[in-house]
Amino acid sequence: MIIDATIDTATPLLRVEGVTKRYGANTVLNDVSFDIGHSEVVGLLGDNGAGKSTLVKIMSGVVQMSSGSYTWEGQQHDTVNRALTEQLGVETIFQDSALVPQMSITRNLFMGREITNRLGLMKMKQMDAITSEILDTVVTIEGIKSSKQLVASLSGGQAQAVAIARAVHFKRSLLILDEPTSALAVRATEALLNYLRQLKSEGVSSVLVTHNLHHAYQVCDRHIVMNHGRKILDVRREDTSVEELTAAVVEGAVGVERFRTGAF
Template sequence: MTATVQTQSNEASAGGQTPLVELRNVGKSYGHIHALKDISLRVHAGQVTGILGDNGAGKSTLIKIIAGLHQQTEGELLVDGEPTKFSSPADALGKGIATVYQNLAVVPLMPVWRNFFLGQEVRKKSFPYSLDANAMRATTLAELAKMGIELPDVDAPIGSLSGGQRQCVAIARAVFFGARVLILDEPTAALGVKQSGVVLKYITAAKEAGFGVVFITHNPHHAHMVGDHFVLLNRGRQKLDCTYDEISLEHLTQQMAGGDELEALSHELGRK
């Protein structure tokens, strides 16, 4: 079965709402190298958009464009329906787009609460204007509780937490600092089944709270469990664009594995 890119709007499935973020025929070139070509997708509030692809598919380049690290060389990036160009990640953050990278950018030996406020520390309002540790501890506990994350001790080094717990802390941090769109870069890639389940649970919680979630993954099972809309990249091109109701896990897995190519290879090997 040959997968084709579906270019029709998914506005109806999102209740006619304007997407929080939209890409229209976006491309990115480095000289004569085309890392991305003709990528179109929409990120709606209260939905998870799964971006799937193998290594070298273009997922990292796509992240960097939405996160403000790179500018596209072709096409349009729209935020709340308005054409936008980000000159830095700070611009994207200012529009409510936060990226949680796979390495999380945490300081392992620092307490959870220090990492939660890393780079955005709260200081006391009176001299000597030192860090308000008590306020930051209380806020960290409260924000984690909102996400259903229960940690016995926010003074523990964040490096002592499981991978799933660290991912959830990073998600809660992004939400607290004003994110409306969460870009999650392979959050389950290095996790076991149980810890992956923890992260998927909080992705669903973020969706139900009204956030737009971009879930970057190479695992079709994880994507299908929480996703509402799927985009499959292959060598910088958009191979598939469909909603949850339009594709089964079996078909998504087949396309992720290169179904047509594998079938052709199987026939070729069978003839030898």
């Protein structure tokens, strides 16, 4: 059973339809469909094993779906890979930050997108200056003394914040965040949530994957709840509550029914 309260009359930024992912006999995503609108913040919620991370990887072009369709601004793409999603303007912060420990913060932030002169030499001073500004203004990170610090010298929370800084700097159309606040301090978490609001005002959409339903309800326009590889709820913030989202995450579609009938 799917309870769908989504109303979308405009062409969405991204539409995935019938997305299924199998690993051998194991089906981790089963016929999942939803839209992400322009300038919209969408919460992707669910307990461990719900299929959220696999769905994020498919939207990001890192993992290929077994079946289904991927349509960007009305144009369907038969082959979805990282080269395509990068071209479309999709940036993703994965749970594992994918940083190189023995390289500096600056080199990690600009990896594969280095600023170079006409001879192909990297403009390190310019990249260091940009990195320092991002770290100071976008994602507040305490304890980092220099953009030249090696990532290996950072704490887990600091490294996660660097990954966030990298993604938000290169964002263009869609920013996907997979559990971005799990290792962040309170101040850095608030800065990130505020930044998602700012991105929306700039016309950038976001997908926030989180176990913190209060954070999701605070910043997301719409909430999608996954359960055992299926979408069970797709509802706008004004039509739901933290309590209903909790019921959906904890008990699935049965929990939603129980909540709406006053039995939860």
